[in-house]
Each structure stands twice: as C-alpha cells, then as structure tokens.
Amino acid sequence: xxxxxxxxLMNIAKNNDRIFLLAGDVGYGIFKKYKNTFPKRMINVGxxxxxxxxxxxxxxxSGKNVYCYSITPFITTRCFExxxxxxxxxxxxxxxxxxxxxxxxxxxGMTHHAIEDISIMRSLPNMTVVAPGDPxxxxxIARLSVSQKGPMFIRLEKKYKPKIxxxxxxxxxxxxxxxxxxxxxxxxxxxxxxxxxxIVSDELRKRGISATLISMHTIKPLDETLxxxxxxxxxxxxxxxxxxxxxxxxxxxxxxxxxxSYSGLxxxxxxxxxxxxxxxxxxxxxxxxxxTPEQIEKTIIKLYKK
Amino acid sequence: MKFFFNKRREEEDFRKKxxxxxxxxxxxxxIRKDILKIIYKTKSPHIGSSLSCVxxxxxxxxxxxxxxxxxxxFPHRDRFILSKGHGCPAxxxxxxxxxxxxxxxxxxxxxxxxxxxxxxxxxxxxxxxASTGSLGHGLSMGIGMAISGKYDKxxxxxxxxxxxxxxxxxxxxxxxxxxxKHNLDNLIAIIDYNKIQAMNRTNEIVSLEPLVDKWKAFxxxxxxxxxxxxxxIIETLEQxxxxxxxxxxxxxxxxxxxxxSFMEDKVLWHFRHPNEEEYKAAWRELK
Numbered sequence: 198x199x200x201x202x203x204x205x206l207m208n209i210a211k212n213n214d215r216i217f218l219l220a221g222d223v224g225y226g227i228f229k230k231y232k233n234t235f236p237k238r239m240i241n242v243g244x245x246x247x248x249x250x251x252x253x254x255x256x257x258x259s260g261k262n263v264y265c266y267s268i269t270p271f272i273t274t275r276c277f278e279x280x281x282x283x284x285x286x287x288x289x290x291x292x293x294x295x296x297x298x299x300x301x302x303x304x305x306g307m308t309h310h311a312i313e314d315i316s317i318m319r320s321l322p323n324m325t326v327v328a329p330g331d332p333x334x335x336x337x338i339a340r341l342s343v344s345q346k347g348p349m350f351i352r353l354e355k356k357y358k359p360k361i362x363x364x365x366x367x368x369x370x371x372x373x374x375x376x377x378x379x380x381x382x383x384x385x386x387x388x389x390x391x392x393x394x395x396i397v398s399d400e401l402r403k404r405g406i407s408a409t410l411i412s413m414h415t416i417k418p419l420d421e422t423l424x425x426x427x428x429x430x431x432x433x434x435x436x437x438x439x440x441x442x443x444x445x446x447x448x449x450x451x452x453x454x455x456x457x458s459y460s461g462l463x464x465x466x467x468x469x470x471x472x473x474x475x476x477x478x479x480x481x482x483x484x485x486x487x488x489t490p491e492q493i494e495k496t497i498i499k500l501y502k503k
Numbered sequence: 504m505k506f507f508f509n510k511r512r513e514e515e516d517f518r519k520k521x522x523x524x525x526x527x528x529x530x531x532x533x534i535r536k537d538i539l540k541i542i543y544k545t546k547s548p549h550i551g552s553s554l555s556c557v558x559x560x561x562x563x564x565x566x567x568x569x570x571x572x573x574x575x576x577f578p579h580r581d582r583f584i585l586s587k588g589h590g591c592p593a594x595x596x597x598x599x600x601x602x603x604x605x606x607x608x609x610x611x612x613x614x615x616x617x618x619x620x621x622x623x624x625x626x627x628x629x630x631x632x633a634s635t636g637s638l639g640h641g642l643s644m645g646i647g648m649a650i651s652g653k654y655d656k657x658x659x660x661x662x663x664x665x666x667x668x669x670x671x672x673x674x675x676x677x678x679x680x681x682x683x684k685h686n687l688d689n690l691i692a693i694i695d696y697n698k699i700q701a702m703n704r705t706n707e708i709v710s711l712e713p714l715v716d717k718w719k720a721f722x723x724x725x726x727x728x729x730x731x732x733x734x735x736i737i738e739t740l741e742q743x744x745x746x747x748x749x750x751x752x753x754x755x756x757x758x759x760x761x762x763x764s765f766m767e768d769k770v771l772w773h774f775r776h777p778n779e780e781e782y783k784a785a786w787r788e789l790k
Contacts, residue, residue, distance in 0.1 A: 237654055240685075248643045248677035255647015258625070258633065259655075260578075278637060279674070283644060287625050287634050 198354045199296055201332050203227050205339035206264065210235060213343065217256050221246050221267035223296070228266075246271050250279035250291075257289035262343065268302065269295030269311035269352060273318055284348040285321045291348050293318075298328060298354045298389035299439025299468060300486075303479035307472045311352070316444020318350040319417045325370060326417040328352040330391025331361040334414050337368035345370060354389040356479070361395050361412070373420040379407030382501060383427040386437040387413045387446045394437045396490040397497065406501065416446050424453045433462035433501050437493060439483070442467040464500055466493055523566070524733045530600055531561040535762045536789050537596035537609060543782040545613035547621050551760040551772035553593040555697045555730075556664060559755055560597045562736040563662060572602035575630050579657045582648050584633045586641020587666035587695060588622040594631070595619055603630035639672025641665060642692060646682050649690040649750075660743070664693045668700030671709055676721070683722030688744035692723070692752040695730065697759035701773050715754050723752045730755030763788055 207230060210216040218231055218239045231239040242249040246267060253263040265272055272295050273280070284291050295314060302309035318326050325345060329338040335353075342349055361376060368374065373385070377398050386394030391412050398410040409427060413420065427434060434454065436447040447465025454463055468486050475485055483489060487496065534557050542550045564570070568581045585594045592612070599606050608629075611618035622636025633644050645663040652659050669675060682690055696714065698705050705711045719725050724745035728735045736755070745751045759773070760766030763785040777785055 240650070242681065243677075245674075245677035245681065247639070247674040248646070248681055251640055251643020251674065251678065252647040252650065252681070254633075255644035255649070256651050257647070258644065259648050259651030261647075261651055261654075279640060279643070282634060282637055283640055 198332070198335055198357055199227060201335040202294070202329070202339045202351070202353055203231075205336045206343075207231060207234065209340065209343055210238070213262070214238070215260065215262045216264070216343070217261050218264045218266065219249050219253055221249050221265075221271055223267050246276035247279050250276045251283055253291045254279070254283035254287060254289055257291050258287070263291045264294055265291060266294045267296070268309055269297040269314050270309065273311070273314045273350065277317065280348070281321060285323045288323045288347050290346060292342050292345070293348070293350045295350065295352050296355065298352050300473065300479045300482040301355050301389070303477055303482050306476075307474060310473060312441045312468050313444065314350070314352065315416055315438075315440045315446065316448070319444065319449065321348075323347045324417065325349040325415070326352075327370065327415050328388025329414050330386070330388050330412055331358055333360055333362040333364065333366055334368065334391075334412065337366075338370075338414065341368065341370050352388055358392040361391060368414070371415045371418045371420060373423045374412045374414065375409065375423075376412055377402075377408060377410040379409045379431075381407050381431065382433040382435065382497070383409045383411065383431040384435050384437060384497075385411045385413050385424070385427070385446065385450055387416060389439045390437045390488070393488065393490050393493065397437075397493050400490065400494050401497065404498070406498070413446060416449055419449050419453065421453050424450055425457060428454060428457065428459045428461070431461065433464075434459070435464050435466055435497055438467045439488065440467055441470055443470050462500060464496070466496060520734070523737075527561050527565055527733045530565055531557050532789060534561060534593065534596040534600055536786070537599065538592045539763070539777070539782065539785050539789060541592055541595070541609050541612045543777050546776045547592065547613050548774040548776060549589040549592065549621070550776065551697075551699070551766055551769065552587065552590045552666065554761050554763065554766065555757045555759045556587070556590050556695045557593050557597075557761065558731045558733060559664065559693060559695065559736060559757075560593055562733055562740060564597050564601045566737050567740045568662070569659070570601075570630070572630070575603060576627050579659050581659050582632050582645070582661045584635065584641040584645050584661070584663045585623060586635055586645075586663050587638065587669055588635030590666070590695070591619070591621065591623040594623060598630045601630075638666065638669040639674040642675055642678040642682075645690055645692070646678055646685075646687060649682070649687040650685065652689055653687070660689045660691060662691045662693065664695060666700070667694060667696045667698060667705045667711060667714075670694065670711060670714070671700070679718065679721045679723065682750040686748040687750045688746070688748050690750040691740075691743050692750065694752065694754050695757050696754050697757040697768075699759045699768070699770050699773065703770060718752045718754070722749065724749040725752050725754065727754045728756070730757035731761055
C-alpha cells in the first residue's frame with residue numbers, strides 16, 4: 198500500500214520541484230526510484246529522527262514542501278518534541294509519513310507497533326491526522342497532502358488491500374466518505390481497518406442488520422457533521438480502528454457524541470490498552486485482539502441484539 | 504616612498520578598524536542596558552545567558568549578517584537562529600538596535616498580552632527566524648535552511664548560536680554528524696561557551712571537553728575565539744567558511760553575565776533577576 202502513496206507522490210514531484218523527501222534510513226525499495234529521479238530532493242538523514250524533523254522544519258521555513266518518512270513510532274514518538282515545537286508550533290507544511298498502522302510490524306515486536314500514535318498526534322494543535330484505507334484513498338491522500346497547509350501525520354499500511362471506493366470518488370481532507378448506507382447501525386472505520394469493516398458491513402446486511410459504513414480517513418479535523426447525522430439516523434454506532442481504544446478514532450467520535458447526549462448504543466472497537474508481547478504475525482495478533490471480521494461481527498451482533 | 508604609503512594605509516586601516524570597534528562597543532553597551540531594563544522590569548530569568556552573547560550578536564548584526572531590516576523577508580538574506588532561545592532578551596535588544604522593530608516593542612516583553620516571550624517565537628517580519636527555547640533544535644533547522652539555500656543556488660549563509668549546556672542534547676550531535684557529510688559550508692555554528700549552565704559549571708555535569716576536538720572529529724572546520732573581543736570575533740566571522748565544503752564552528756569563550764561585575768561567571772545569574780539595589784548597581788556599571 199505504501200508504494201501506491203509514494204508512486205502517486207513521485208508523479209506529482211516530477212512537476213513540483215519544492216517537494217523534498219527525508220527518510221530515517223528506512224524504505225530502501227521505495228526510495229530507490231526517488232533517489233534516481235531526484236537525487237537532491239531525497240535525503241536519507243540517517244537513524245536520527247530528531248535531526249530529521251528539524252531539517253524538515255528548516256527546509257519548510259525556506260519554502261519547501263517536506264515529507265518525512267520512517268516506521269510509525271520512530272517518526273512520531275521518537276522525535277515528539279521536534280514535531281511539537283518545530284512543526285506544530287511553527288505551523289509548517291511538513292508531512293510525517295508513518296509506515297505501519299497498529300500491528301503491521303507484528304513479528305518485529307512492540308518497538309515497531311503503532312498503537313498510541315493517532316492519540317498523540319491528534320493532541321497536537323495545528324496537526325492534521327489521516328489514515329487512508331484503500332488504494333483509492335491512498336492516491337487521494339497523496340494528492341491532497343501536497344497542498345495541505347500545516348503539519349500532517351499520514352498513517353500507512355504495508356499489505357495490499359483491494360479497492361473499496363470507485364475510481365471516481367471525490368475526497369476532501371476532513372470529510373468522511375459514506376461507503377454503505379443503512380438504517381440500523383453506523384460503523385465508522387479508519388485506515389487499516391476499513392477493509393475489515395467493509396466485510397463486516399456486508400456480512401451484517403446478510404444477517405438483516407443494515408449498516409451505514411463510513412470511512413473516516415481524516416481523524417483530525419474530524420467530520421463532526423457526518424457523525425451527528427449518523428447519530429440522528431441510527432440506534433447504534435461502532436468505531437473500528439487498529440489503534441489503542443484510548444485517544445484514537447473511537448475516542449474522537451465519543452467526544453462528539455457525548456457532547457450531544459447521544460442516547461443510542463456506542464462501542465469503540467480497537468486494540469486494548471496494553472503492549473503486545475505475544476509473538477505473532479499481524480493476522481495472528483489481530484485475532485488475539487478480536488479484530489478479525491468474524492470477531493467484530495460477533496461483537497456487534499452481541500451488543501446490538503442485547 | 505612606497506614604505507611611507509604602506510605605513511599610511513596601515514595607519515588608516517587601523518584607525519578605521521578602531522572606529523568600527525568603538526561603534527560596536529557603543530552598540531553592545533546600549534543592548535546590555537536594554538537587556539538589564541527589560542529583565543529587571545519583568546523579573547525574567549536568564550540575564551547571565553543574555554549578557555554572555557551580546558558581543559557575538561552585536562558583531563553579527565552590525566558587521567557580518569547580510570540582512571535588511573526594511574525587507575526582513577528578502578529570500579537571499581543571511582539567516583540567524585538563536586538556538587539558545589533563553590538568551591532572547593539579547594536578540595530582542597539587538598533587533599531593536601538594528602532597526603527591525605521599534606524600541607517600544609520591548610515594553611511588550613514578558614507581560615500579559617505582550618509580543619515577545621521569554622523564549623522567541625518565529626516571526627520573520629520581526630527578524631526572528633525560528634521558534635526556540637527547547638535546546639537542541641536550532642542546528643537541525645539551520646541545516647534544513649542551508650540545504651535549501653544550496654538547492655536554490657542562493658548565496659545566503661545560516662548562523663546558529665548555541666549554548667554550551669545545549670551541547671548536552673543528543674540532537675546537537677545528530678546534526679553535527681549530518682552537516683559535514685552534506686558539505687554545508689554555508690552553515691556556521693557558534694557556541695557561546697561561558698562554561699556555566701543552569702545548575703552547575705558545564706564540566707561538573709557532563710564531559711563536554713575537549714569541545715573543539717569533538718567538533719573537529721565530527722568533520723567541522725573549527726575556530727576558537729574570545730567571544731568578547733570584537734576584533735577577534737569580526738576577523739573570524741569574516742573568514743567563514745573556514746574550509747571549502749565544510750561547515751564551520753566557532754567555539755567562543757565567553758563570560759556569563761559579561762558587563763556587570765557581580766553577575767560575571769556566577770551560576771546564580773542563570774535564573775536570578777536583579778532586585779532594585781542590584782539593578783541600580785548594574786546600571787551604574789553599564790552607563
């Protein structure tokens with residue numbers, strides 16, 4: 198999936214000589230093409246993320262459009278203070294592109310898992326937070342990010358997922374996309390869980406529960422209008438994300454709902470508030486966390502039918 | 504005859520240089536007075552850190568930097584980053600003296616609904632190139648600006664003033680490793696080496712020494728100077744880059760609290776602000 202994002206960006210960078218890409222010594226396969234095409238605009242800064250973000254800020258202060266890339270925890274929490282001051286306080290056009298959404302790097306262990314990143318990035322003033330979910334969203338976010346003002350965190354998945362949107366779907370940062378329309382419940386999913394959520398929505402429909410499925414590719418700023426519309430029209434709202442249930446999409450949606458005294462059922466489905474020291478592939482770990490389509494379907498039916 | 508003319512030229516040069524230095528001293532004195540005033544008035548910290556770097560700032564802003572107070576955003580201007588953001592009273596007073604903004608703005612330092620904080624916020628129209636205050640950020644931002652300058656084929660230079668305590672930060676050494684690899688000879692780091700940080704003397708906390716050798720080993724062209732001797736500061740800054748394709752670093756030996764005898768070389772004046780009696784005594788010395 199990352200390749201889709203970076204290929205789209207590379208095509209744009211061919212006609213935009215302000216785009217710079219900084220990598221923290223990861224992304225060998227992805228950046229070979231960049232290095233050959235734009236040797237001066239693709240810099241491997243080394244395993245030094247604090248320096249990487251500072252350099253990005255300096256480039257941006259000099260009029261450049263900068264993308265900073267590493268594995269999600271290293272491009273978010275490792276260099277948090279540089280993000281907070283250099284990028285967010287100075288409100289610079291610098292994009293943080295994180296590889297890994299939740300348990301993407303399963304076998305590599307806890308150091309590489311990204312479970313608190315959305316929560317932390319979302320708390321930063323001026324920061325935009327996005328997590329695209331299918332190839333169409335990856336392309337759209339790559340395109341839209343170029344003209345996005347201020348700092349932005351883009352959370353990417355590795356493994357290819359099939360298309361959910363049609364090629365002609367229009368996207369706007371800060372506006373969720375309606376994928377399915379239904380009368381009973383609303384499912385709001387983001388990023389790496391979009392595909393799972395689509396399977397769940399389809400299965401539930403077969404079982405007589407019609408769901409509105411929203412892809413909330415932008416977690417900040419959050420599309421409150423769409424959430425409130427859903428709240429009016431459904432008895433239950435479920436959020437699905439591959440992120441800690443603390444501070445991510447579910448929390449963001451609950452903040453909106455609690456302020457309008459939503460009386461329906463609301464449930465956050467995501468990763469538990471714990472570090473995963475179980476060894477396993479992403480698929481194995483997701484199952485451990487009850488995040489397979491079948492498990493989510495069961496959770497929803499159990500709660501909805503209660 | 505030739506000897507006579509040479510001698511005359513030397514004398515003229517000497518006279519000119521002396522005049523320049525006297526003018527710089529006058530400016531530095533006024534800047535120190537402004538620092539004392541605003542810190543006393545607002546009971547702000549960091550008077551020692553501010554006084555320590557006044558002569559370096561004065562030399563930069565009045566003799567070295569290609570900057571344009573009436574056109575502060577000129578794309579090819581030299582950049583100056585005060586990475587030791589806590590010394591910003593010195594930067595504010597220097598910018599006033601150099602004509603970037605009116606003196607009245609100093610009344611807006613460290614007050615409710617003010618304009619200037621105790622650590623600076625990026626405001627290029629006021630001549631403040633970056634937000635600093637947390638140590639160890641400025642050099643990396645300076646590198647970004649230096650890369651951008653080279654990429655745009657602009658001749659501007661980037662000067663970054665750091666403190667010695669700042670060199671405790673790991674990010675400084677990440678940046679130090681990076682710049683030489685990229686041949687950033689348009690980047691000049693200056694270390695205000697007054698040998699005192701917030702709580703102790705620098706050598707009582709970490710092994711900062713041998714500081715010059717460390718930078719040399721990282722691939723920088725180095726110079727060591729007395730950071731209060733204008734002749735030395737100017738002559739050194741006029742030589743940058745010291746070596747083609749290498750970033751330059753100047754380790755400037757300074758005295759914390761320079762200019763006010765009872766504040767000089769004292770840990771206490773990192774954070775303490777003067778009381779009325781101390782203010783009057785300091786004012787008498789600076790007048």
